Amino acid sequence: MKRDWLRLREKPLAGVGHGYSLAASRPIQLTNVLGALFERGFLWPWYGKLTIDRPIFLIGPFRSGTTILEKIIAEHPAVGHFSYLSNVYYRAPVTGYTVVRMLWKIGVLDHDVINAIHNPRIPYTFDSPYECEWIWSQMQKGLWNERCDDMTVGAEYDDPRFERYLRSVIKRHLWVHGAPRFLSKNPVNCLRMGYLHKLFPDARFITISRHPIDTVLSHIRAAGRMEKQFYAAPETRRILQERLHMDLLSMRIKTRSYTETLALDAESPLLAIANQWKDLQGAVLESSAGNADLAAQTLQLRYEDLVSDPESILTEIWKFVDLADDDAIAITRTYRERLKPPEAAPLTEDQQALLPRIVAMVAPVASQLGYLNA
Secondary structure (H helix, E strand, O other): OHHHHHOOOOOOOOOOOOOOOHOOHHHHHHHHHHHHHHHHHHHHHHHHOOOOOOOOOEEEEOOOOOOHHHHHHHOOOOOOOHHHHHHHHOHHHHHHHHHHHHHHHHHHOOOOEEEEEOOOOOOOOOEEOOOOOOOOOOOOOOOOOOOOOOOOOOOOOOOOHHHHHHHHHHHHHHHHHOOOOOEEEEEHHHHHHHHHHHHHOEEEEEEEEEEHHHHHHHHHHHHHHHHHHHHHOEEEEEEEEHHOOOOOOOOOOOOOOOOHHHHEEEEEEEEHHHHHHHHHHHHOOOOHOOHHHHHHEEEEEHHHHHHHHEEEEEHHHHHHOOOHHHHHHHHHHHOOOOOOOOOOOOOOOHHHHHHHHHHHHHHHHHHHOOOOOO
């Protein structure tokens, strides 16, 4: 029986698990800080000896299929990952999991499986894998640094403090999950492939692309759903913007043509999203083309192939990441029936009018991927 008198007082949101306001709670924030001191001071003998063996980086622009692919790979018992909860306890993941599991047991938080509003076809809980930009934004050229005007980093980039933190927080997540392999999905890592390869020379990179028009339209629709749902109440908006850094429709990702993206955003968010796709996908292609070792450790996929022939593509993925075992076979059998192309949505008149400009904008990159050639 739920202890309603203990429960967090927050506005229920469809597609959002109970407890989204944890990041805005001062006691929780303090727990995150103090927990980090405890973990580094007392838990190091246990997690410090772990190795980060062939980490798996799943990379692609927003709405290109990275989320469903992340969920599939993360179901393998040998794989650990960041989660939705990591956004709250980005300094102290071990403490965070311990505290939240206690809150689940006493009824303060739900542990229900729900469908995310940004991906209604994908169920999730606080334990589900997530990109956790909170962790990545601890770097100097991160999302939260207002002085940073380009988040692109290559093998020449150095950030020793962040690199120590990243390795430490990955090991603590592996310890929590009891898993030897680490998986990370983050669209912003399109801008960081060369840097990640330098940090983790044995990493496996899986890049996934989707037809740019489908990707851009899916992005604007998802962002619109989230903005309508999340911004209905002033307090909810404050939590999401100030504490969770979720400016849903704003063009936050500072790519090389960020100034152009902002100018396009003032005209139409759809044009800005298209320009962002061009920069993110272009950065992926550039990174692979400029580094033969990175290219050799990269598996390039198309979303269209994944949903049309999931068994073949998933089998190829498991082999590539050295996880082709009985667990992988069972997971593949589960998802070969579930993976279906999304239903096409009709274009609005405004979207139809902007389509020629979007095609012209993305064509130089899209053509390298085999799109828009006909």
